[in-house]
Amino acid sequence: MTLEITGKNIDITPAIRERFEFKFDKLEKLQVPLIKKHIMISKEPSKLFKIEASVSIAGGQLVASAEHEDLFGAITDLYQKLDRQLKKQAHKPNSRRASHSEKPVQAEDTTEYDDEVEFDEV
Numbered sequence: 001m002t003l004e005i006t007g008k009n010i011d012i013t014p015a016i017r018e019r020f021e022f023k024f025d026k027l028e029k030l031q032v033p034l035i036k037k038h039i040m041i042s043k044e045p046s047k048l049f050k051i052e053a054s055v056s057i058a059g060g061q062l063v064a065s066a067e068h069e070d071l072f073g074a075i076t077d078l079y080q081k082l083d084r085q086l087k088k089q090a091h092k093p094n095s096r097r098a099s100h101s102e103k104p105v106q107a108e109d110t111t112e113y114d115d116e117v118e119f120d121e122v
Contacts, residue, residue, distance in 0.1 A: 008042035010049075016041070019072060023079040030086050032057055041071075049074045053082060059089055 003020060005012050020039060028034055036056040044050055044067075051074045052065040064081035068074035 002037075004036075004038045006038070006040045008040065010041055010043045012041070016071065016075075019075055023075060027079070027082060027086060030083075030090055032086050032090050051075065051078050053078055055082060057086075057089065059092070062086065062089070 003017075003024060005017060005020060024034065024037060034055055034057060036054075038054045040052045042050050048067045048069060049071045050065065050067045053063070055062040062082055062085045064078055064085065066074045066077035066081065068077055
């Protein structure tokens with residue numbers, strides 16, 4: 001799949017593109033197909049790099065953002081956030097709250113009662 005990288009106030013160099021491709025290749029090893037990947041990089045006036053990523057997957061969409069003084073540090077932070085979200089999405093079918101088919105069934109009370117009950121008067 002293609003990786004769309006948009007730069008705002010910054011040029012996208014081959015080194016930046018290579019770093020993103022390396023990180024997204026690591027994300028694809030989690031066996032969750034990444035359908036559409038879009039990244040927005042901007043340099044804020046406060047000397048911080050801000051990266052926002054939007055990744056479409058079969059179960060929905062992942063969105064993450066990171067800010068850092070170093071561009072490659074921001075890329076690493078973004079990768080870690082997306083990795084956490086992808087792992088959560090990959091293990092979601094195995095979690096108990098997602099599948100109640102293994103919920104124990106309560107046995108019905110089969111005790112029979114007599115219809116006529118006598119009470120002693122006091």
